[in-house]
Amino acid sequence: MAYLALYRVWRPQKFQEVVGQEQTVTALRNSVRENRLTHAYLFSGPRGTGKTSLAKILAKAVNCENQQDGEPCNICSSCQDINNGNFMDVIEIDAASNRGIDEIRDLREKVRILPAQGKKKVYIIDEVHMLTTEAFNALLKTLEEPPESVVFVLATTELHKIPSTILSRCQKYNFRRLTLPQINTRLKDVAKSNGIKFDDEALALIARRANGGMRDALGMLDQLYSYKDSHITREDVLEVLGLVDDLFVARLLDAVIEQDCAAIVDMLGTALNQGKEAGQLARETALYLRDLLLYTVVGEQAELVMAGEQSRTYLKKQSRKMDKNNILRALRMIMDTGEKLRFSESHKFLLELVYLEMAALFGPPETNTGNTVPASPGHKTQRGKSEKPGKVDRADRNDAREVLWNRLLAGVKEKKIPTHALLSQGKLLGTKGDTMFIGFRKGYKFHKERMEEKGNREIVDAVIKEIFSKELDVQFIFFEDKQYNDMVVKKAIEYFGEDIIDIKD
Ligand SMILES: Nc1ncnc2c1ncn2[C@@H]1O[C@H](COP(=O)(O)OP(=O)(O)OP(=O)(O)O)[C@@H](O)[C@H]1O
Ligand SMILES: [Mg+2]
Ligand SMILES: [Zn+2]
Incomplete structure (x- = not known):
């Protein structure tokens, strides 16, 4: 026998088997029991929450030969034929695949013919919002003068697209998203009756990611089951669904809050090297931030999508350190980046940039006066010293410069550690046009000269190309704290003015 997807095997066949949607289930069942059906129902709500399932149960209940207490028996020939899709009087129309005009025209012609097989004709029109205006108009005509023995069930995920006349x-x-416990319980039942062993946290993870949709939850379980039918662990779920570990994201956010730029670059590098996708990382960070926001507002009761048991401890700690507005800002930043990632080649750079920018967001105001050597990876960035007022632009610029410098250093480190050791003694002064200036203090002649050698230079060039997608001419120059006594630096100052150099691009 062909393998049937779990979600199809587990389609509820009676009102009683439907999870959640209590009010809808009760109302429909009562109207069957008391024979108070109306002509047209509209089911709206998120994907995979039971709309089509309930439409079919209703169709069975009204046609069942031994209907009991509003429930279909699932045994009589009507019930069985409906279950197998062979019942002439239950007509399913998928408005998504054929925009419907022919079907609706056909429907208008045949709708007045009495049921051939059963008691009532039931038209189930799925994804009804996809109908063309013409088809809607045709449908409206029928709904205006509904024939006696016909029931319409319209289903949609997009209520706002349905004309008010309809x-x-x-x-x-309205169908609701199912709650975590509802999905969790169902997953456990399904897993158990299929002999699938699992860690609780594995199913909990699936339930969280299903975002209230039962079909998606069962679909994920199916995917795991076909991958492994022995014992499903949390790691299996992460791996098979290509998810990023919420604990990883929690730790990454810790690094962001601590402004540990080196750790950020490091962790991102590791994740990408392990084959995680930049877009996925951005999405999951957004989910995590959403949880964090919710947790900050609602506290323990928050229904979290991303954070599991273990990362809750992180969430708790982090929510105390961050304020709502900053979380919102960070959320917006990461979502913007998510968009950009789709159209960009420099994934790694964009990702690092946004995390480092988030770090800047959570830190105390920038205090770099432009003359201190920026911290290199391995140290936390220096912040929290005295700040001169009115230097906001410059602080921003220093931020951007620091981000770029860290990115450059990280890129070089990845290619060759000795080169990184040399370069990290320098300082990014800035770029102008197609030239980038990297300065070394006088005592670092050895470092500067090594960096000027072909091998090292090529590494820097390659990283720059990765970052900017173009080549820059790199000049290594001397500077001695406030004393710009090197010729080239003097030139640079003539060029850019005292207020050192802007980063563009
Ligand atoms: N409320 C529910 N109780 C139990 N199972 C459900 C429920 N909702 C969905 N499912 C499971 O998901 C599958 C798909 O559900 P259904 O087709 O009813 O969703 P839908 O709301 O019509 O979704 P869509 O909007 O995508 O058409 C079912 O076969 C069943 O396995
Ligand atoms: Mg459906
Ligand atoms: Zn029956």
Whole structure:
């Protein structure tokens, strides 16, 4: 027998088997029991929450030969035929695949013909928002003068796309996202009855990621089951679904809050090297920040999507250190980056940039006066010294410079550690046009000269190309703290003015 996806095997066949949607289930079941059906129902709500399932249960219940207490028996020939899709009087129309005009025209012609097989004709129109205007108009005509023995069930995920003329002729039911415990319980039942062993945290992870959709939850379980039918662990779930470990994101956020730039660059590098996708990382960070925001506002009761048991401890700690507005800003930043990643080649750079920018967001105001050597990876960035007022632009610029410098150092480190050791004694002065200036203090002649050698220079060039997607001419120059006594530096100052150099691009 062909393998049937779990979500299909586990389609509820009776009102009683439907998880959640209590009000809808009760109302429908009562109207069957008391024979108070209306002509048109509209089911709206998120994907995989039971709309089509309930439409079919309703179709069975009204046609069942031994209907009991509003429930279909699932045994009589009507029930069985409906279950197998062979019942002439239950007509399913998928508005998504054919925009419907032919079907609706056909429907208008045949709708007045009495049921051939059963008691009522039931038209289930799925994804009804996809109908063309023409088809909607045709449908409206039918709804305006509904034939006696016909029931319409319209289902949609996008209620706002349904014309009000249609809405006003339907009895409306809103389907809700299923809760975590509801999904979790169902997953456990399904797993157990299929003999699938699992860690609780593995199923909890799936449940969280399903975002209230039962079909998605079962679909994920299916994917895992076909990968491994012995014992499903949390790691399996992460691996098979290509998810980023929430604990990893929690730790990464810790580094962001601590402004540990080196750790950030390091962790991102590791994740990407392990084959995680930049876009996925950005998405999961956004989810985590969403959880953090929720936790900050709601506290322990928050229903979290990303954070599992272990990362809750992080969340708790972090929520005390961050304020709502900054979390929102960070969320916006990471979402913007998510967009940019789709159109960019320099994934790593964009990702690092946004995390380092977030770090800047959470830190005390920037105090770098432009003359201190920026911290190199391996040290935390220096912040929290005295700040001169009115230097905001410059602080921003220093931030950007620091981000770029850290990125450059990290890139070089990845290619060759000795080169990194040399370069990290320098300082990025800035770029102008197609030239980048990297300064060394006088005592670092050895470092400067080594960096000027072909091998080392090529490494820097390569990293710059990765960052900017173009080549820059790199000049290594001397500077001695406030004393710009090197010819080249003097030139640079003539060029850019005292207020050293801007980073563009
Ligand atoms: N409320 C629910 N209770 C139990 N199982 C459910 C429920 N909702 C969805 N499922 C599971 O998900 C599968 C798909 O559900 P269904 O087709 O009813 O969703 P839907 O709301 O129509 O989704 P879509 O909007 O994508 O068409 C079902 O076969 C069942 O396995
Ligand atoms: Mg459906
Ligand atoms: Zn029956």
